[in-house]
Amino acid sequence: MTNKPNILLVYTGGTIGMIKDYQTNALKAFDFSQIVENIPELEQLSCNIKTISFDEPIDSSNMNTRFYIDIVEIIEENYKNFDGFVILTGSDTMSYTSSAISFMIENLQKPIIFTGSQLPIGDLRTDAKENLITSIEIACARKKDKPIISEVCLYFEYKLYRANRTTKINAEQFEAFASMNYPPLAESGVHLSFSEHYIYKPLKDKKELVIRKKLITDVLILKLFPGITEKVVKSMLSIDGLKGVVLETYGSGNAPDETWFVTLLKEAIFKDIRIINVTQCNGGHVNQGHYETSVALKQIGVVNGKDITTESAIAKLMYLLSEDLSEEEFKSYFEKSLRGEIS
Numbered sequence: 001m002t003n004k005p006n007i008l009l010v011y012t013g014g015t016i017g018m019i020k021d022y023q024t025n026a027l028k029a030f031d032f033s034q035i036v037e038n039i040p041e042l043e044q045l046s047c048n049i050k051t052i053s054f055d056e057p058i059d060s061s062n063m064n065t066r067f068y069i070d071i072v073e074i075i076e077e078n079y080k081n082f083d084g085f086v087i088l089t090g091s092d093t094m095s096y097t098s099s100a101i102s103f104m105i106e107n108l109q110k111p112i113i114f115t116g117s118q119l120p121i122g123d124l125r126t127d128a129k130e131n132l133i134t135s136i137e138i139a140c141a142r143k144k145d146k147p148i149i150s151e152v153c154l155y156f157e158y159k160l161y162r163a164n165r166t167t168k169i170n171a172e173q174f175e176a177f178a179s180m181n182y183p184p185l186a187e188s189g190v191h192l193s194f195s196e197h198y199i200y201k202p203l204k205d206k207k208e209l210v211i212r213k214k215l216i217t218d219v220l221i222l223k224l225f226p227g228i229t230e231k232v233v234k235s236m237l238s239i240d241g242l243k244g245v246v247l248e249t250y251g252s253g254n255a256p257d258e259t260w261f262v263t264l265l266k267e268a269i270f271k272d273i274r275i276i277n278v279t280q281c282n283g284g285h286v287n288q289g290h291y292e293t294s295v296a297l298k299q300i301g302v303v304n305g306k307d308i309t310t311e312s313a314i315a316k317l318m319y320l321l322s323e324d325l326s327e328e329e330f331k332s333y334f335e336k337s338l339r340g341e342i343s
């Protein structure tokens, strides 16, 4: 018997567990068991660590909703026996994946920390060790016998973020992620200091964990740019079976107010396609109706994405589309915070 927390480490792939193939010079995934061998420091943590790896680890560019389901199934099967989960994925799509997992799990009472690294674990200057060790420490952290974190987070380069608030912003620097519209939940310096005020507090009356595995993928992201043509928008919105669109607009949610553009959106909404207005800016929020160029969007029933990230919007869209909601219900669920993704 031991009082040490049990942590499940799940390796899905990504640089953190990659080595260089000296023939091709490209990075490729290797046997996960070597990760633990590569970090003897893990033995010093006061927790029991069990590791699970995808049979065939993936570069996160190959991530898709089938793998999202694999991740939530691993958590579901092990939920009762573990106190926290650390999920290793490639950083490239980590914000998409971790956002989706946050919507797929309801009534979470334990920490799920996503992390990865910019350099492979065996590299001399690697960021992998710090990211991995501190993520495990965060997953173990308890106060008054309760986990400090009970939401889906992303830890990278000394900062813990709410996962569904993050975006990968840098392919070069160790500080690869930002959370422009929500402050970090913890920072790692000499001490690991949690900003308790910003951390999600679970409901007192414990509800059963709910795992949702149905996601609708007939969706697209339409990023506006000056010069976008009617032909392009029309053909995107006429895709057979299309159910939802994340419309990346300018500034505080503005788009061309030319008749052809508004008419195409209106026709799509009439065909029951849900359209979400999300800003292209990294920070700030959509305010439909603030400028003349967003009044029409509001009038025709475009959903206000407020300060949600594109990564989180696409995940929330896939999730809510699977719930068979009326247009009004969809709008009302989308426009409110379900997992802290909207202010």
Ligand code: ASP
Pocket: 013, 014, 015, 016, 058, 059, 060, 061, 089, 090, 091, 092, 093, 116, 117, 118
């Ligand atoms: N291409 C890698 C991936 O996302 C990069 C990384 O691991 O950070 O899988």
